[in-house]
Amino acid sequence: MGNDTITExxxxxxxxxxxxxxxxxxxxxxxGGGASIAQRVFVNGIEESLLSVTIDGARQNKSAFHHAGNVLLDPALLKSVDVSAGLAPAD
Structure with missing residues (x-):
């Protein structure tokens, strides 16, 4: 997976x-995960806490509580999603 955009x-x-x-x-x-509050995103097998996740340019911290996911958002608010591999395949 290289750079990918999910459009509106x-x-x-x-x-x-x-x-x-x-x-x-x-x-x-x-x-993966059970309830929507506990879901975590994996990109090429790497869990979201090890990725650089931003929403509207603001980096999301990795301090969610215990079994909760790190990025809590309502998908109805999204206009587009960009997934980029970064500078190197390991980014």
Whole structure:
């Protein structure tokens, strides 16, 4: 997976109720966990706390409580999602 963008039209077509629904069909992105508050995003097998996650340019910290996911958001608020590999394959 290199750089990938999920457009507003794709998000609307998927009609996501959860973060997992946003990334449905994206081969390099997996969302795991039970309830929506506990879901975590994995990109190429790397868990979100080890990734650089930003929302509207603001970096998300990794201090969520215990069994909660690190990035809590309502997928209905998303206009687009960008997933980029970074400078090197290990980024």
């Amino acid at each position: 039209a794709e998000i609307e077509a998927r009609n996501p109720a959860t973060v997992a629904d946003v990334f449905a069909g994206e081969s390099g992105v997996l969302v």
